[in-house]
Amino acid sequence: MKEIEVFIDTEEIAEFFFHELTKRGFVPVEQEVDELADITFEYLIKKCIIDEDVSFDSEE
Template sequence: MREIDVFIDTEEIAEFFYQELIKRGFIPTEENTRELADITFEYLLKKDIITEEWDE
């Protein structure tokens, strides 16, 4: 299996969730979508789909 660099932007994920929830008839708050983005990021980490790296 090869390794690739993927950059995850939680703000982009939050915006995606916001738009998708609106399409489905929900009225999410900004805080709701940020929480969903954080949960998604944590899920990807837990499943070893991504690893978190810090810029130095």
């Protein structure tokens, strides 16, 4: 299987959840969508869909 490099941005995930939830009639607050984004990121790691690159975090 070919390996590709993918960058996952939790802020982008949070924005996606916010727009999708409001489109469905929900009114989420920022903290809620941030938590959903973090949970989604952790889920992707747990399912081995992505690997967390710690070196990227230390560059900021």
